[in-house]
Amino acid sequence: MDSKHKSDTLLLAVLLSLSGGFQDAYTYVLRGNVFANAQTGNVVFMSQRLMTGDFRGALRYFLPLVAFASGILVAEQSAHFFKKINKVYWRHVILILEIIVLSIVGFLPVEFNELANILVSFTCAMQVQTFRSLKGHNYASTMCIGNLRSGTESLSKYLRTRNKSNIIDSLYYFGIILVFAIGAGLGSILSGYWGFKTILISSVILLLANLSMVERKTVEYR
Numbered sequence: 001m002d003s004k005h006k007s008d009t010l011l012l013a014v015l016l017s018l019s020g021g022f023q024d025a026y027t028y029v030l031r032g033n034v035f036a037n038a039q040t041g042n043v044v045f046m047s048q049r050l051m052t053g054d055f056r057g058a059l060r061y062f063l064p065l066v067a068f069a070s071g072i073l074v075a076e077q078s079a080h081f082f083k084k085i086n087k088v089y090w091r092h093v094i095l096i097l098e099i100i101v102l103s104i105v106g107f108l109p110v111e112f113n114e115l116a117n118i119l120v121s122f123t124c125a126m127q128v129q130t131f132r133s134l135k136g137h138n139y140a141s142t143m144c145i146g147n148l149r150s151g152t153e154s155l156s157k158y159l160r161t162r163n164k165s166n167i168i169d170s171l172y173y174f175g176i177i178l179v180f181a182i183g184a185g186l187g188s189i190l191s192g193y194w195g196f197k198t199i200l201i202s203s204v205i206l207l208l209a210n211l212s213m214v215e216r217k218t219v220e221y222r
Contacts, residue, residue, distance in 0.1 A: 010172070013134045015209035016127060016141035017176045021183025022202045023102070023142070027120050029191045030198070031113045034061060036120040037128075037142040039068050063114060064121035071125025079130070094130045095210040098123040099203045106200045120199070134172060144180055147173045 020037055027036040035041045046061035075094060082090030101123050108116045128142045140146045151173030158166035191198045 008133050008135065009212065010134065012131070012209055012212050013139065013141060013176060014179050015205055015212065016131055017179040018183040018186075019202045019205040019209070020124065020127065020142035021180040021185075022187035022205065023120055023124060023199070025184040025187030026191055026199050026202070027117050029188050030196060031116050031120075032060060034064055034113075034117045036064070036117065037124045039065055039121075040145075060114060060117075064117045067118040067121040068125040071122040072129045074122075075126040075129035078126075089213070091130055092210060092213060094126050095206055095213075098126060099206045099210070102199050102203045102206070106197045106203070108196065110196075116196075134176070135169075137169060137172065139173065139176055141176070141180075144177050147177050147180075151177070 023036045024038060027034050033045075042061040042064055046058045046065070049055070049057035049061070078094060079090050082093055101119050105116045105119050124142045128140050131141055132138055137150070138146075139150070151170045154166045154170035154173065157163065158170060187198065187202075190201065
């Protein structure tokens, strides 16, 4: 088997991060100011509402947290299950499921905003659990804080050692943050024009991401 697999490429990381930023902007702008990826923000908003006695409002932020945790659980269990099936590349399965769910979200009316946020948070969690490596380094395609820490750490090492590999690593991390920001900006702008169906653009991006993992010769099913 080939020692490399297509989930480790820069192209895939760019597409996933673009989609991740897009999804976060979509849920915040159109689905009631709830974050799909930035669960720290949801914890802050939930706590704020709990402290003021707005339990219904707190629930709006609590449910995406539960959905995110569930997505991590499903992705981890799926990896364990599909690795036993030699002909199925489990990362393809995760992306296909994400595409299907996000496409459904695009047709949910405003009355189902909470369900939409739950579904998007669930798929974001599956994505961040499934795709964690870029050129052998851990990264996150749906949030920025870890990438910011790693990128700054690599930059600090470069300033101290002048090792070119450190500055290259730093540029990878900061580049992913930039792509995420572009996705968030596009998601915000386009949501104003196309409404709820804007999330279908994210599905198209993920379809391209899935295609980018198709091996021409051999694939490592791991």
